Amino acid sequence: MNHAEALAHYQSFKQQGLKLDMSRGKPAPEQLDLSNHLLAAMPDFKAADATDTRNYGGAVGLPEARALFASLLDVPAAQVVVDGNSSLALMHDTVVFHLLYGATGGTPWSKQGEISFLCPVPGYDRHFAICEALGIKMINVPMLDGGPDMALVEKLVSEDASIKGMWCVPKYSNPGGVVYSDEVVRRLAGMKTAAGDFRLIWDDAYRFHHLSDENIAIASVIDECAKAGNPDRAIVFASTSKVTLAGAGLAALASSPANIAWWSKHVSVRTIGSDKINQLRHVRFLKDRATLEALMEQHRQILKPKFDAVLAQFDALLGGVAEVSWTHPKGGYFIDLLTPPGKARRTVELAREAGITLTPAGAAFPYGKDPADRHIRIAPSFPSLGDITAAARGIALALLVAIGE
Numbered sequence: 001m002n003h004a005e006a007l008a009h010y011q012s013f014k015q016q017g018l019k020l021d022m023s024r025g026k027p028a029p030e031q032l033d034l035s036n037h038l039l040a041a042m043p044d045f046k047a048a049d050a051t052d053t054r055n056y057g058g059a060v061g062l063p064e065a066r067a068l069f070a071s072l073l074d075v076p077a078a079q080v081v082v083d084g085n086s087s088l089a090l091m092h093d094t095v096v097f098h099l100l101y102g103a104t105g106g107t108p109w110s111k112q113g114e115i116s117f118l119c120p121v122p123g124y125d126r127h128f129a130i131c132e133a134l135g136i137k138m139i140n141v142p143m144l145d146g147g148p149d150m151a152l153v154e155k156l157v158s159e160d161a162s163i164k165g166m167w168c169v170p171k172y173s174n175p176g177g178v179v180y181s182d183e184v185v186r187r188l189a190g191m192k193t194a195a196g197d198f199r200l201i202w203d204d205a206y207r208f209h210h211l212s213d214e215n216i217a218i219a220s221v222i223d224e225c226a227k228a229g230n231p232d233r234a235i236v237f238a239s240t241s242k243v244t245l246a247g248a249g250l251a252a253l254a255s256s257p258a259n260i261a262w263w264s265k266h267v268s269v270r271t272i273g274s275d276k277i278n279q280l281r282h283v284r285f286l287k288d289r290a291t292l293e294a295l296m297e298q299h300r301q302i303l304k305p306k307f308d309a310v311l312a313q314f315d316a317l318l319g320g321v322a323e324v325s326w327t328h329p330k331g332g333y334f335i336d337l338l339t340p341p342g343k344a345r346r347t348v349e350l351a352r353e354a355g356i357t358l359t360p361a362g363a364a365f366p367y368g369k370d371p372a373d374r375h376i377r378i379a380p381s382f383p384s385l386g387d388i389t390a391a392a393r394g395i396a397l398a399l400l401v402a403i404g405e
């Protein structure tokens, strides 16, 4: 399509006056409906050990909730904490606890001068927001096909003791859909770090969120760290936000016994115990790993056609356009659309003028700065299939117009 044709199609798209929001990876209402049973009145409130879940206590989670996450994350239950509804909140608190109290047996990060985190890019904007809010410097590391550029990661962490952490979304990463190879997991677990208190913030947000039928599994970072003699290096985070209810699910973290003791000590200052009623009803609803996987298959049935609709529009309108490409994720919640250099911001602007709200260009980079201005994060989950199809067409037309300008 030449520029004049693209402009004409774009203008007529704009005249439809659509209002389409593709900005955040939220589950759609029909996905949330899959877990409505959770909202039925509970017949009783007693946990397996006779704990009255309506009362205070249990800051590390009900035994049966810890056991459920243990089976999901392939770790012993004693190495799991179930707390609250948001894994992002647990990651935030983990970083804050390190700043204020230090890692197990270490000096508080806040007393060690400037500290920094490695940030595989493109990555999750809310991770970067935590660093920015807490004054932690961010260092970009390119994301490659099988995970972050490990040669660069190994070099940086071996030379610079101010690098205290690294954000990792190891499976179906946000937004690139990258799956870390087992070799990358092993290298991260075993690499030499100048900082003795270096931590992998391992955000396993999309562990069960397959879009293909490959059901990809990757090496356990906790096992690999233990094997490499760095048992306290990784802290794994997960939640049921996109399994059950995004506003009222369960969140969990898993790590070494020493880190679980460390967390329990510090968290006991901030709570007398989290919502055990929600834990109990989740355990009764999700039951076990097989039941959860069956539920995730229902999510896939809803999500897959939406991803396919976006890919079909991109194929039709953008196929063969120079320097334009997009990811074909096998799981997760996002498609990463790559524009020619310098065109992402303008495309998002043109899309907005045509009624489509997208995540701001640059959001997937620390400080909101995509150096090449190339990445646009597409979140197909929330709108209806019809709206998604329209929005993908509008985005593609906006990009074609931006390219022709």
Ligand code: PLP
Pocket: 025, 085, 086, 087, 088, 089, 124, 169, 174, 203, 205, 238, 239, 240, 241, 246, 251
């Ligand atoms: N981590 C990643 C990579 C995400 O994409 C999201 C949500 O989009 C979250 C964490 C948020 O998780 P939670 O709802 O458990 O706070």
